[in-house]
Amino acid sequence: MATQLPSKILIIGATGNIGKYITNAIVSAKPPIAQQISIFTSQATASNPSKQALLTSWKSQGVTVVTGDLSNADDVKKAYSGIDTVISCLGRNALLRQIELLKLAEESKDVQWFFPSEYGTDIEYDASSKDEKPHQNKLRVREFIRDNLNRVQCTYVVTGPYIDMFLPLVPVAEDAGGFDTKSKRAVVIGSGDEKIGFTTMPDVGKLVAAALRHPEASVGKVLKVQSFVTTPNSIVAEFERQTGTKWTVDHTSNQKLREVEKEKWDANSPIATLYTLKRIWAEGGTLYDKTDNEALGLKPEDMEPLSAAVNRAVNGEGY
Ligand SMILES: NC(=O)c1ccc[n+]([C@@H]2O[C@H](COP(=O)([O-])OP(=O)(O)OC[C@H]3O[C@@H](n4cnc5c(N)ncnc54)[C@H](OP(=O)(O)O)[C@@H]3O)[C@@H](O)[C@H]2O)c1
CATH class of the missing domain: 3.40.50.720 (NAD(P)-binding Rossmann-like Domain)
Known part of the structure; x- marks a missing residue:
């Protein structure tokens, strides 16, 4: 076709x-x-x-x-x-x-x-x-x-991490990073200033729908798409803005993350995958000079902003 x-x-x-x-x-x-x-x-x-x-x-x-x-x-x-x-x-x-x-x-x-x-x-x-x-x-x-x-x-739709799943602090993997709205505490990997490209879960749907509407741009392609690029420190700032309070921020160094990642794989732990993905994302594996959003007819203003995902997290909305 x-x-x-x-x-x-x-x-x-x-x-x-x-x-x-x-x-x-x-x-x-x-x-x-x-x-x-x-x-x-x-x-x-x-x-x-x-x-x-x-x-x-x-x-x-x-x-x-x-x-x-x-x-x-x-x-x-x-x-x-x-x-x-x-x-x-x-x-x-x-x-x-x-x-x-x-x-x-x-x-x-x-x-x-x-x-x-x-x-x-x-x-x-x-x-x-x-x-x-x-x-x-x-x-x-x-x-x-x-x-x-x-x-x-x-057609492969490559979205990077879902911000909605990235945000929660997972109790059994706190050192892998996350944001806890109850205790107003964040754990960030590295300095927190490294950029990561994210897609919100509703935007994943929007992007697949756009790919279906634009076969000329999507058939036979690996589409690199995303909602926005931000940093863990900007996410903390958005949580502080929306909750009206200062958050506590702890850091996991990139070296520490690699050590725990290895331990988890050595122990055959199912959570090892999460550590590897967090390491890839923290080390720039989601960044592009240009995405395919535009080829699918989507402009930056068509995508959800970080504030929308943080708002869902603050309101305790699941995904
Ligand atoms: N970017 C990110 O942050 C991120 C996060 C999570 C997932 N993903 C990716 O998204 C894709 C879908 O993941 P998901 O988490 O949405 O999937 P999921 O909810 O775990 O499973 C989706 C569906 O797959 C079927 N299924 C699951 N396990 C099965 C099994 N062992 N045998 C047969 N059918 C099975 C079930 O369909 P039925 O019940 O209808 O039979 C299930 O509802 C994956 O490629 C995953 O890597 C990306």
Whole structure:
């Protein structure tokens, strides 16, 4: 389809952390992005009481909910029938399942455009990126695509860290940095003056919707997009402004972060991934001379500012 607009979209992992935002943005887009929007979800999620409000709301807006097992090829083939565009929002633990999903997409007659689950750190930022442990599964998916897909075209949406997830201070990983609105305390990596590029979670949805509207700028591309660039010290200043009080700021040196990161990997701790990503972000792995926002028709004023995300955190709104 190369530069044709999508017509029938299938979203996989729609009810997950970022899938919710991506699906909401696509479902509520005006004018509509596609003629038909479907989501493919597991039976467990379809019958999960905590997901009912979301599913009911989407159904009331015309979304078709297809229930099936991602590891069952017949279920996937059925879900792909008539679909031209697939958006995968699968979680980290399910990334490698996309290889089979991509194979089935290539074999199908209908699927032409596939967004693999990325929406995060640039896994090909520089020469050291290929050795970063958290990148390995996404790198394998890209490699599979390069080596095996001819008919289906892909778009990777690289957003950097979600500011909404970056802000909270995680009790078991305080030295990895964060901002605690209750105790008015922040932990920042390094001096706190190093710049980081962020995307808000609602803006991830907006950016994927924009990519769908601009196939000429997004088909076959790795899109580097973001809401804004800021520093941890500017985030502290914004919290102080919104809470009307001075915050306590502790620092984790870059060296200390690297030491704890190594300890966590050596101990096989699942939180090691967080330390590695925080290190990559703190050391400039989210910075670009120019992003692709403009190519997708988005101006700086179209994106959420830091104050919006801080406001949600101050009001205790989850994501
Ligand atoms: N930039 C950032 O700061 C940041 C933060 C978090 C995530 N991310 C990225 O965003 C993408 C999505 O992550 P997420 O946190 O939104 O995902 P998630 O909520 O953990 O999972 C999304 C969906 O994937 C399906 N799923 C999850 N685990 C599965 C498994 N083991 N087997 C089969 N299906 C499974 C489920 O779909 P059903 O229930 O519908 O079956 C689930 O709702 C990933 O690529 C991740 O790296 C980026």
